[in-house]
Every structure is written in C-alpha cells, then in structure tokens.
Amino acid sequence: MDTKDILAVIEKFNQTALAEFKYREGSVEFHLKRHADVVYTSAPATVSAPAAAHPVAAVPAPAASAPTGETINSPIVGTIYRTPAPDAPPFVEEGKMVKKGDTLCIIEAMKVMNELVAEFDCEILRVLVDNQHFVEYGTPLFEVRRK
Amino acid sequence: MIRSLLIANRGEIAVRIIRACKELGIRTIAVYSEADRKALHVKMADQAICIGPPPSKESYLNISNLISAALNSRADAIHPGVGFLSENAGFARKVQEAGLIWIGPDPDSIDMLGDKIRSKENATKYGVPCTPGIEGAVTNIDQTVEKVKKIGLPVIIKASAGGGGKGMRIVRKIEELADNIKIAANEAEKSFGDGTVFIEKYLEDAAHVELQMMGDKHGNVIYLGERDCSVQKNHQKLVEEAPSPLVTPEIRKKMGEDAVRLFKGIGYSGAGTIEFLFKDGQYYFMEVNSRIQVEHPVTEMVTGVDLIKEMIRVANGDTLSVKQEDIRIDSYAMEIRINAASPGTVKEYLPPSGFKVRVDSFLYNGYTVPPTYDSMVAKVIIGAPTRAEGINKMLAVLDEFHLEGVPTNLEMQKKIINTQIFRKGGFGTQVLDSIMKEIG
Numbered sequence: 001m002d003t004k005d006i007l008a009v010i011e012k013f014n015q016t017a018l019a020e021f022k023y024r025e026g027s028v029e030f031h032l033k034r035h036a037d038v039v040y041t042s043a044p045a046t047v048s049a050p051a052a053a054h055p056v057a058a059v060p061a062p063a064a065s066a067p068t069g070e071t072i073n074s075p076i077v078g079t080i081y082r083t084p085a086p087d088a089p090p091f092v093e094e095g096k097m098v099k100k101g102d103t104l105c106i107i108e109a110m111k112v113m114n115e116l117v118a119e120f121d122c123e124i125l126r127v128l129v130d131n132q133h134f135v136e137y138g139t140p141l142f143e144v145r146r147k
Numbered sequence: 148m149i150r151s152l153l154i155a156n157r158g159e160i161a162v163r164i165i166r167a168c169k170e171l172g173i174r175t176i177a178v179y180s181e182a183d184r185k186a187l188h189v190k191m192a193d194q195a196i197c198i199g200p201p202p203s204k205e206s207y208l209n210i211s212n213l214i215s216a217a218l219n220s221r222a223d224a225i226h227p228g229v230g231f232l233s234e235n236a237g238f239a240r241k242v243q244e245a246g247l248i249w250i251g252p253d254p255d256s257i258d259m260l261g262d263k264i265r266s267k268e269n270a271t272k273y274g275v276p277c278t279p280g281i282e283g284a285v286t287n288i289d290q291t292v293e294k295v296k297k298i299g300l301p302v303i304i305k306a307s308a309g310g311g312g313k314g315m316r317i318v319r320k321i322e323e324l325a326d327n328i329k330i331a332a333n334e335a336e337k338s339f340g341d342g343t344v345f346i347e348k349y350l351e352d353a354a355h356v357e358l359q360m361m362g363d364k365h366g367n368v369i370y371l372g373e374r375d376c377s378v379q380k381n382h383q384k385l386v387e388e389a390p391s392p393l394v395t396p397e398i399r400k401k402m403g404e405d406a407v408r409l410f411k412g413i414g415y416s417g418a419g420t421i422e423f424l425f426k427d428g429q430y431y432f433m434e435v436n437s438r439i440q441v442e443h444p445v446t447e448m449v450t451g452v453d454l455i456k457e458m459i460r461v462a463n464g465d466t467l468s469v470k471q472e473d474i475r476i477d478s479y480a481m482e483i484r485i486n487a488a489s490p491g492t493v494k495e496y497l498p499p500s501g502f503k504v505r506v507d508s509f510l511y512n513g514y515t516v517p518p519t520y521d522s523m524v525a526k527v528i529i530g531a532p533t534r535a536e537g538i539n540k541m542l543a544v545l546d547e548f549h550l551e552g553v554p555t556n557l558e559m560q561k562k563i564i565n566t567q568i569f570r571k572g573g574f575g576t577q578v579l580d581s582i583m584k585e586i587g
Contacts, residue, residue, distance in 0.1 A: 015246025016218050077198055077212035079219060109215040110245070134219035136197040137212060138181065 001028050019079070019108065020132065067128060071140035075116070078109035080141065082131040090131075096124050097147065104142060107135065121147040149173055149224045149248060149463045153217040154188065156228030157207060159507045159526060160441070161188035164226050167455040176220045178213060180206035182517040187509040194220055201519045207231045210238050214245050224248035224462060226455075230521065233438040234261055250462045252362075252417045252437045259413050260435040264307045264345050270432040273409040278424060278431040280347030285332075288325050291346065295324055298348055304328055306335030307343040312382035314338060317349050350431070352575030353424040355379065356391050357436075358406050359446040360419045361454065363461040368410040369469065370403035371450050372476040374442055377576050378563065385556075385579075386564060387442035387482045389449045392534060392572030393425055399476070402430050407471075418443070418458045426575070441484070441526070444505060448480035448530040478530060479537040483545065483560050485525040490518040491553040499547035503530035504540075506548075516553050524553065534572060538564055562586050 013021050013032050021032040074080070082090040082105050091103050098104065098118045107114045126143040129135060151174035154161045161177060165188060168175045177192030182201035189195040196216040199206030206212070208231055217225055225242050227233040227250070239254040251257070260266040264284055270277050281294045284307060295302055295318075304327055306314025314335030316327045328344060336342035354377045362368040375391030376384040390399070406421050418439045423430040443454045452469055460468060485508075492515040498506040508525035510516075516524060529544055531537035545561050563569060566585045568578060 012246060018218065077196065077209075077215040077219070079215075109211045110241075112211075136216075137199045137206070138197050 001025065006030065019081075067126065067140055067143040069125065069143050069145060071128070072104065072116075072118070072142045072144055074107060074135040074137060074139045074141055076107055076109050076114065077137055078107040078114070078135060080129055080131065080133055080135050081106040081108060081113075082127070090127075092124050092127070092142070094124055094127055098122060098124060116141070123147060149459060151176060151220070151222045152224045152226055152250070152459070153178065153213070153220060153222040154192070154226050154228060155207070155213050156226075156231055156233075157183055157186060157188060157509075157520065159509050159523070160228040160439075161186075162191060162509050163507055164228060164455055165191045167453065167459065170453075171456060171459060173459070176216070176222050178207070178216055180519075182519045185514065187511060187514070196220060201517070203231065203520070210241055213238075214241060214247070217242075217247055218245060222247065224250055224459070226250040226459070227438065229439060229441055234436065236261060248462050250417070250458055252415050252419060256413055256415050257437045260419075260437050262307050263305060263309060263434055264343065266435050267345075267432065269413060270409055273405075273412040275405045275409050275421075275432045276430060278347045278350065278433070281345065284343045284345050285328055288328055291328065292321065292324055295346060296321060301349040301351070302346050303349040304331040304344050304346055306331065306339060306341070307345060308339035308341040309335060314344060315382075350424050350426050352577045353426040353431075354391065354393055354573075354575045355384075355422065356394060356425040356430065357420050357422040357440075358402060359440075359443065359454070360406055360410055360415070360421060361452075361457055361461070361467060362410050362416045362419070363467045364416045364464055365466050366411065366414075367467050368407045368415065369467060369471045369474060370406050371446050371452060371454075371474050373399060373402070374445050376442060377574055377578055378569070378582075379576050380579055384442065385484055385560065386569075387445050388534070388537075389445045389480050390476050391425070393428075396476075398428065398430070416461055418454055441523070442482050444507060444526065444528040445480045445482045448503065448505065448528055449476055449478055450474055478532055479534045480528060480530045481537050481541050481564075482526055482528045483541060483564070484523050484556075485527065485548070485550075485560070486522040486556045487516050487524045488522075488554040488556065490516045492516075493550065494552035495549065496551075497547075497549040498525070499527065499544045501544065504544050505529075510550070510553075524555065525550075535570070538570060 023030050091105055099121050100118055102118050104116045104118055122144040124142050125145055128140050152168050153176040154164045165175045175192040177188045177195040178198045179189045180199050180201050198212040199209050225247055232238040236254040236257040239249045242249045267277050285291050301319045304316045314331045316331045318324050318327050331344050332342040356373050356375055358373050359371040373391050373394050374387050374389045376387045378386040420436040420440050422433040424433050493510050493512055496510050496512050505528040529540045531540045563582055566582050568582050568585055
C-alpha cells in the first residue's frame with residue numbers, strides 16, 4: 001500500500017458514516033477516527049426496542065453461546081455503540097438493573113445516533129454484542145430478565 | 148471500482164443480479180426480510196443481512212436499513228433490481244451521498260422521467276411522438292371538459308405519479324368526464340400521495356411496444372430493439388416477445404433514433420425502457436421506466452447482450468461494450484411469467500432446459516413461497532429462429548416445467564399462446580378478452 005492508496009482510503013472513509021477505521025496488512029497499519037464530538041453530538045433519535053420473546057435462532061449472534069431467556073433485539077440495521085462517548089463507561093453492564101426508558105445503547109444508522117431505550121424494567125443478564133459491531137435487524141443485543 | 152455489491156431486492160431478480168456479479172468477480176451482499184430467511188438469493192450471496200420484518204415498507208423499502216447494511220458490509224455499490232426502490236430518486240441520491248455507487252441512471256434523470264407529465268414534456272422537446280391529449284395537468288374541470296370536446300372521445304385519465312393502472316380511467320361519454328377526473332385524482336392521491344392527473348386521447352386496443360435502451364456516462368446511448376407486451380391482465384404483463392410482429396425494421400430504426408435523441412438529450416446512463424403505444428404503424432410515447440425490467444431476458448436472448456452486466460459496467464464508469472451496429476435483431480424470443488395462484492411449499496420442482504431455454508426463478512424443493520410479496524415465481528424464456536417455431540418451442544418447454552405444491556397459471560399460459568389469435572400476432576392490449584373467448 002502506497003501513499004496514494006492511503007489517501008484514497010481516507011477519502012472513501014470521509015464519504016461513509018463510519019466513526020472509526022482500523023487497517024492492518026503486513027507491516028502497514030493505520031487507524032482513522034472521526035473527532036468524537038462530531039460523532040456524538042448529533043441529536044439522538046429514539047427508537048424503541050421490540051420486546052421480542054420469539055426465537056431468533058437464525059440470526060448469527062457474535063456471542064459465544066445462544067441466549068436462552070428473553071432478549072432485546074436490534075430494531076434497525078446499524079453499528080452499535082455501548083458507550084455515550086468513546087472513553088465513557090457503557091450505558092449498561094451485565095448484572096445492572098434498568099428502568100423503562102433507560103438508554104441501553106446507541107445504534108448508528110446513516111450518521112444518525114439512535115438511542116435504544118428499555119421498554120420495561122429489567123435486569124441485564126448478558127450483553128450479547130461487542131461495542132462498535134454491526135447489527136442486523138433482529139440481532140439479539142441483551143439477554144434480560146423482566147422485573 | 149466495484150468489487151462488492153449489495154442487492155436491494157429479493158426473488159428471481161436478486162438471483163439474476165448475483166449470477167452476473169459472480170461472473171464479474173464481484174462479492175455479493177444479499178438483504179432479506181424475516182419472511183425471506185430461507186430465500187435462494189440469501190443462500191447464493193457471499194453475505195446476507197436481515198433488514199427488517201416481512202412487510203416491504205419496513206424491510207425492502209427501508210432506506211436507512213439498506214444503506215447501513217451496505218456501509219457495514221463494505222459494499223461499493225447498490226443494485227436496486229426491479230420494483231421496490233428501483234425508480235426512487237430519493238433513494239438513489241442517499242446511496243450516492245453515502246459514498247456508494249448507484250447501479251442505475253442519475254437521480255436527476257429519474258426525476259425527469261418519473262413524473263409522467265414531465266417525461267411527456269421531455270419526449271416532446273426531443274421530438275418523440277406523443278399521444279395527442281391536453282397539455283399539462285388538469286387544474287380546472289370545466290375548462291378540461293371543453294378541451295376534451297375539441298379533441299374528441301374516448302379519452303384516458305392518467306395519474307402523473309402513476310403506475311399499474313391506479314388512477315387510470317377511460318371515459319367514453321362527456322357527461323361522465325368530470326366525475327371520473329375526481330375519482331382518478333382521489334385514487335392517485337391515495338396510491339401515490341399525489342392527485343395530479345392529465346388527459347390523453349385513448350387509443351382503442353393499441354399494442355404495448357417498448358424499446359430497451361442502454362447508455363453510459365460518456366454520452367453513448369444505444370437501443371436494443373423492442374419487446375411486445377400486449378398480452379396483459381389488469382395492466383400486468385403475462386407474455387413478452389421480441390421482436391414485435393407489428394414493428395418493421397424501418398419503424399424500429401426510426402423509433403430507436405427518436406429514443407436515442409431523448410436519452411442523449413437528458414444525459415441518461417444505465418438501462419431504461421421507453422414504453423410506446425403502437426397503432427396503425429404509428430408509435431406514441433407513453434412513459435419511461437428508468438430501471439431494468441422483469442422482461443429484460445427477452446432482449447438478452449435476441450441480442451446476446453447481458454443487460455445486468457452492462458448496467459454494472461456503465462455504473463462503474465466503463466463505456467458500453469457494444470455499439471449500435473453490433474445489435475442485430477434476426478431471431479425471436481418469448482418470455483412467459485409463471486405466477487403463483489396462492490402461497491405454498493414446493494414439493495417437487497424440475498425446470499425445463501435445452502438449447503436457448505432459460506428459466507429465471509428462485510424456487511427450490513422444500514422452499515415455501517411466502518404470501519407477502521409479488522406472485523411471480525418463475526420466468527421461462529426461449530429463443531428460436533422464427534415466431535412460429537418459438538411458439539411451438541415454448542409449448543414444448545412448458546410441458547417440461549414440473550412444479551408441485553404451488554398452484555400457478557402455467558396451464559392457462561399454455562392455452563393463451565396456443566390460440567389462433569396469439570399465433571396470428573399483431574394485436575393490442577385488449578387481446579386477452581378475445582383470447583379468453585377463443586379458449587371458451
């Protein structure tokens with residue numbers, strides 16, 4: 001990869017909605033990142049998570065094992081952010097109790113930060129996706145127990 | 148450079164596009180709704196992403212989910228297929244704004260042709276004959292009634308944003324005109340969110356003849372001959388053939404040159420179809436479909452040009468791989484649409500094969516056709532030296548088409564093309580009424 005290629009990648013990166021981009025091949029390694037403020041200050045739209053109790057087995061979840069209990073699934077296609085800012089703590093952790101209306105994560109789609117809020121009081125049993133991972137419609141994000 | 152492509156569609160057209168990509172060495176990304184988890188296009192693509200629940204509005208028409216899926220799967224381009232968002236200029240713009248390549252005409256071209264009043268104005272500007280009618284939209288009903296008295300009845304009221312027969316009314320009595328304008332406008336408002344209607348002279352039983360066009364981003368535009376799609380039921384095409392028995396080489400050349408002038412004039416690139424009404428040796432511009440069409444294999448069979456691959460190439464910035472003088476129309480092709488009469492699970496499927504026999508489908512043994520989407524489950528295409536031979540060939544080929552578990556219109560299609568009326572050729576869009584009488 002020469003300078004021209006790298007500049008082309010930067011140009012392409014600027015045209016996308018990606019917040020961050022890491023590249024490594026052999027000895028070449030670089031890391032592109034948008035200024036955090038740019039990414040996180042846009043007004044978050046609120047999307048509600050469907051309380052899906054139906055099985056979603058066909059969706060490949062990155063988690064080590066398939067969730068057995070009730071899950072909160074992604075209502076849209078996008079990139080998940082578990083934290084409000086890159087160096088801030090996550091919205092929710094495993095074992096945490098959340099109230100209806102609490103933010104669980106942000107799902108970025110087309111440069112819009114959509115806050116995913118809990119539709120009911122529950123305990124987060126397991127976080128099923130990694131930060132900044134791509135999620136499909138219906139991807140299980142959290143395994144929960146209703147309170 | 149297109150190295151990966153997301154197909155924003157489903158069914159046979161998604162399968163068709165994936166095949167073209169594989170030939171071009173392009174990585175494919177399929178999208179699917181929850182109703183299409185087991186669909187063939189999902190199995191065939193290199194990657195597949197679920198974009199929503201079964202209703203199209205929340206999945207195949209969900210612009211945000213489609214673009215997120217494309218960006219996250221590192222697609223370079225999006226092919227919209229047919230239907231869904233294929234003629235949506237707003238979607239095309241969002242695709243481009245996201246830094247992706249749109250496989251289709253420029254959004255501005257779609258805008259110039261999507262609205263029927265505007266596209267007619269453009270056709271007139273570039274010297275393409277249009278159906279006589281009343282210029283512009285209907286604004287004052289009383290004035291319109293007076294104007295219609297001058298051009299004479301019957302007339303047809305059409306929705307400017309229309310398609311599929313919605314907001315369309317034929318009027319044969321002047322006293323029924325005012326009410327019908329209101330009904331058509333209301334229907335158009337409900338179907339398309341735009342109640343604008345206009346009026347044309349109604350050509351009794353004209354043929355539906357359409358011209359396949361292809362342009363690149365370097366100003367080259369060619370026509371690839373016509374398709375005759377006059378066998379229709381409620382404005383839905385059932386049988387398509389090329390060439391049209393009504394079009395002579397002289398008329399084809401004149402029609403083609405008119406069409407090229409229009410497309411060059413508006414700077415059109417990609418695949419497009421100009422639909423004409425054809426009567427008494429005259430053709431009249433009807434509308435443009437600024438996308439690939441379901442019946443494109445008919446043209447591929449006759450010309451030998453792979454239209455989907457050509458679309459991808461020109462979107463990539465390449466010049467057209469064929470020139471006008473390379474396009475020869477010296478054989479015959481026909482397509483039959485196989486529509487499911489109801490949903491069902493495929494118990495046994497054995498499609499026909501043979502020399503110049505093509506089946507575009509997404510069926511496989513064990514697949515369940517969902518009730519959610521279009522009823523077309525397969526297209527059967529044949530090529531033959533002449534029309535007479537082609538009809539016999541299609542009948543033989545359809546005899547080989549074996550499908551159990553999903554009821555279809557296959558037997559009816561065989562009856563239609565085996566009638567004297569169809570065999571004779573040279574009919575208009577009301578031909579199905581006479582065909583049904585002959586079948587009895």
